[in-house]
Amino acid sequence: MPYSTADIRNVCLVGPSHAGKTLLTEALLHAGGKIPEKGSIEKGTTVSDFTAREKEIGHSQYNSVCHLDHEGIHVNLIDTPGYRDFFGRALSVMPAAETAAIVINATEGVEHMARRMMNAAHDQRMCRMIIVNKIDAEGVDLEKTFNHIQEAFGKECLPMNLPSADGSKVVDCFFQLEGDDTAFSSVGEAHTQIVDQVVEVDEALMEIYLEQGEELAPEQLHDPFEKSLREEHLVPVCFVSAETGVGIRQLLQIFERLMPNPTEANPPIFLKGEGPDAKEVSVSPDPDAHAIAHVFMVNVDPFKGRLALFRIHQGTINAGNQLFVGDARKPFKASQLLKVNGEKHDKKETAVPGDICAVMRFLDARHGAD
Numbered sequence: 477m478p479y480s481t482a483d484i485r486n487v488c489l490v491g492p493s494h495a496g497k498t499l500l501t502e503a504l505l506h507a508g509g510k511i512p513e514k515g516s517i518e519k520g521t522t523v524s525d526f527t528a529r530e531k532e533i534g535h536s537q538y539n540s541v542c543h544l545d546h547e548g549i550h551v552n553l554i555d556t557p558g559y560r561d562f563f564g565r566a567l568s569v570m571p572a573a574e575t576a577a578i579v580i581n582a583t584e585g586v587e588h589m590a591r592r593m594m595n596a597a598h599d600q601r602m603c604r605m606i607i608v609n610k611i612d613a614e615g616v617d618l619e620k621t622f623n624h625i626q627e628a629f630g631k632e633c634l635p636m637n638l639p640s641a642d643g644s645k646v647v648d649c650f651f652q653l654e655g656d657d658t659a660f661s662s663v664g665e666a667h668t669q670i671v672d673q674v675v676e677v678d679e680a681l682m683e684i685y686l687e688q689g690e691e692l693a694p695e696q697l698h699d700p701f702e703k704s705l706r707e708e709h710l711v712p713v714c715f716v717s718a719e720t721g722v723g724i725r726q727l728l729q730i731f732e733r734l735m736p737n738p739t740e741a742n743p744p745i746f747l748k749g750e751g752p753d754a755k756e757v758s759v760s761p762d763p764d765a766h767a768i769a770h771v772f773m774v775n776v777d778p779f780k781g782r783l784a785l786f787r788i789h790q791g792t793i794n795a796g797n798q799l800f801v802g803d804a805r806k807p808f809k810a811s812q813l814l815k816v817n818g819e820k821h822d823k824k825e826t827a828v829p830g831d832i833c834a835v836m837r838f839l840d841a842r843h844g845a846d
Contacts, residue, residue, distance in 0.1 A: 479550040481738050481761050484830040485731045486552045486787070488573035489607075490566050490597075492589035493558035495579040496609040498524045498536055500718040501555045507724045508544030508551065510817065523818035524555040537562060539569045539773055541785055541816045541832060549732045552832040558589055567596055572772045572787040572832060574741035576602045582610045582621050582715075586628040594629055601742040603705035605712045605735065607727065611639050611646075612717045619660035625713060633711045634673060635666050636734070637726055646715050646723040650734070651694055673710050677703045694733070702740045738830030744770075744789060759790045761829035767791030767799065777819075777836065784838035785816060793827045810835045 489497040501524050502514040515521035520531030524540035536557040543552050554573060556566035570576060576597035578590050597604045606625060611618060618639050625633050637646040638658040647655040649666035656663075671692060675682040678700040685692055704710035714730060716723035738761050746768070747754040759768055768790040775783045793799070798807040814821040814834040827833045 477545040477548075477550065479545070479548075479828075481763065481828050481830040483549050484552065484737055484828075485549055485575070485735055486554075486573035486738065486830065486832065487575045487577050487731065487735070488554040488556065488570050488602075489577050489579055490556050490570070490593040491558055491579035492581065492584070492587040493535060495558060495581040495584075495587075495590075496718045497555055497558060497579045498522050500579060500607065500609055500716065501540075501542055501553055503716075503718040503721055503724045504551070504553060504728065505542055505544050505817075507721070507728055508546040510542070510544040523820075526819040535559070538775075539565055540818055541773070541834075542818060543815055543832070546728050547732050550831075551728075551731055554832075560589060560592075563589070563592065566593070569772050570596060570600055570602065571744060571770065572785075574603055574736045574738060576600075576604050577607050578604065579607045579609055580621070580625070582608050582616045582618060583613045585621050585624040591628065598708065601745075603736050603741055604708070605714065605730075606633060608713065608715045609718055611715045612643055612720060612722060618715070622660070622713065629711060632673065632709055633713050634670050635661070636670070636712045636714050636730055637723065638663065638666060639715050644722070646726055648726060650730075653691070670710075671697065674700045674704050677707060677709055698734075701734055702736055705736060706740075706742050738789075746789075762790060763792045763828055765791050767793050767797070769793065769799075771801075771838075774838070781837040783814075783816075783821075783834050783836050785832065785834045787832050788827055788829050790829055792829070793833070795823070795825050808838070812836060 502522055505511045505523060506514045515523060517534050523542055525536050530537050540555045554569050578593050580590055608621060636650050637648050638661060640647050641657040641659055647658055647663055649663050650670055653667055654663050674697050675685050681700055714727050716727055746757045746759050748757045749755055769786040769788045771784050771786045773785040777783045795813045797810050799810055800807050813824045813827055815824050816834050
C-alpha cells in the first residue's frame, strides 16, 4: 500500500513483563491482515520473539520491529522487552516513535516498570497512551485497575472505550454519545469527560461548547486532541484482550483516527556537535529536504550481515542512495531498503519522512547518526 507521512503511525509498546506486549503485537498484525493467524508464545511462533533464546524461555529479550497496513494507515510497531534488566534496550528505541503505548496487565494493575516507562516517555516528550490488556482474565476488577491508573498517573488518563457489562466486547466512548451497558462508568460519562478535557486546550472551541451548548463532532476535536497529547493534557486509556481479540480492531481505529502521525507529535530535538558546543538543529518532515535519519537499532542477520534499523525524520531515501553516517567523509550506498517484520524483510524502493526501514551490511552504523 502506498502511503505518505500523514498516513504513518509509529507506536512503541512498552511496559512490564507478562503484560502481553508480544501477544498484543500478534493480535494487531493479525487484525491488520499482515499475518494469517496469531502466533503462540508457547510454540515459539510469534513474529517478535524470533531468536532461539526467546523461543526457549518464552519472553522477549530484544526489541523487535513490525508493521501493518489498515484502513489507509501504515503502522510501525516496536515490541520491547519488559524485564527490568532490559530497561535500557526498551529506552533506546523509544525515540523512533511518536507514541509510547504503556501496556498494563489488568490483573496486576500499575507495576513499577509501567511507572518507569511513563516517566521515560515524558522525558522524551512523547505522546502517551495506556493499553489495559487481559481484561477477560478470571476475577479481574477493571474499575479498580482503572482507578489505580488514575491514582498513579493523574486524572488526565481517560478511557476511549470501556469493557461491556458482560465482558464480551469493548464499547466506544469517543465517537459515540451512548452505547451498551459497561462494566463501570458509562459511555455518556466517559464521552463527556474526554470532550471536557480536550476543549480545555482550545479556547475558541471551548466557547462554542460551553456557551452555545453544541455537541462537538469528532472532526472538530481532532486538532485539540493532538495538542492535548503533545502537552500531556490527555492520556487515552484503551481496554483489550490480546488473547481473544476483544478491543483490537477498536484499538487500530484509535491509532488511525486519533494517535499522532509524524507531523502532529512533538518534534525531536537534534543537536550538531558535542558537549557545550552542541547546537540545536531544525529538522522537519519535509520529503524534499536533505535526508536525516536516526539509527536506533542494529541487528546481526546471518545472511545480510549487520542490519541497521532507522527512523527517517527529514527527506526521502531511495534504494541506491549514497548516505553519510555522522561526520564521516565517505558515504555508503544503501543498495536495498527493507521493511522489517520480526526476522523477515521485504524490499522497498522509497521511504518517506516518519517511516522506519532498514539497510543491510551497514558496517559503519552508529546509533543516533544521520
